[in-house]
Amino acid sequence: MIALKAITTEQREQYERDGFIVFRGLFSQDEINAVKERLAYYIRQGLRMLKEGQKPEKDTVSFEGALIQLEPLVAQGKYIPDDPLYAARKVWNLFGHDEVLTSFATSPKLLDIVEDLLGTSAIWFFADKALLKPPKIGVEKPWHQDLPYFPFEPKDEPQIHVAAWIALDEATVENGCMQYISGSHRLGNITTAHVDTYGLDHLSADMSKVDTSKAVVVEAKPGDVSFHDGLTLHYSSPNTSDKPRWALVLDFINAERATYVGKGEPNFPRVR
Secondary structure, three states: OOOOOOOOHHHHHHHHHHOEEEEOOOOOHHHHHHHHHHHHHHHHHHOHHHHHOOOOOOOEEEEOOEEEEEOHHHHOOOOOOOOHHHOEEEEEOOOOOOHHHHHHHOOHHHHHHHHHHHOOOOEEEEEEEEEOOOOOOOOOEEEEOOHHHOOEEOOOOOOOEEEEEEEOOOEOOOOOOEEEOOOHHHHOOOEEEEEEEOOEEEEEEOHHHOOHHHOEEEOEOOOOEEEEEOOOOEEEOOOOOOOOOOEEEEEEEEOOOOEEOOOOOOOOOEOO
């Protein structure tokens, strides 16, 4: 175990017990605004055809290296917002393509916490994704574990992966804040099948092993960061409000313990 850099022993023990931990105000409003400005640029430019009443042929659009996925209702042509900003479900693949996002994702104050939670100074950056939940049409993300999605083994041990879920907007119950099952990471890999919601394919977990009535609801302000283990069950509800719920998720892998089992050679950057 490495010496802690950014968190207390009590916080480390809390994370190991619960599988998630929240740090309030880790990023300033200025830092958050800079990220949102870049995301808005990619969305408005990448989906500019919507302003002309035209829907992209596919549900995912590529623009300057970024990938932009439409919300299901937009992809199906059932709803076209006045502003493309409210059409996107997800934006990803910005690391290494966008200077602002890359710098943000490698912020020392963020990586120090990741290092403390993974228990190693050997860290791969794996993925970035902005999850946007537009007002009224943002769909739910069913209960799931992250690690089974990823090309790494072992898939049944904690501290292989940690996700940093960064609030870019205020996140509430109404607009789809994060919810966790405390201690569920200690159940191992309970991902068993696929589920389709609104035409989106998701991995699903065996929820008979947990009590979702005891889910911990984590509302957040812009700049708050919730870290969770790759095996911790989590969920976000549909956005039923009239406000967007933007969040940026950054995925980090324990390069000391994880083995890459995907195709080809791994090319994930070492950030520590």
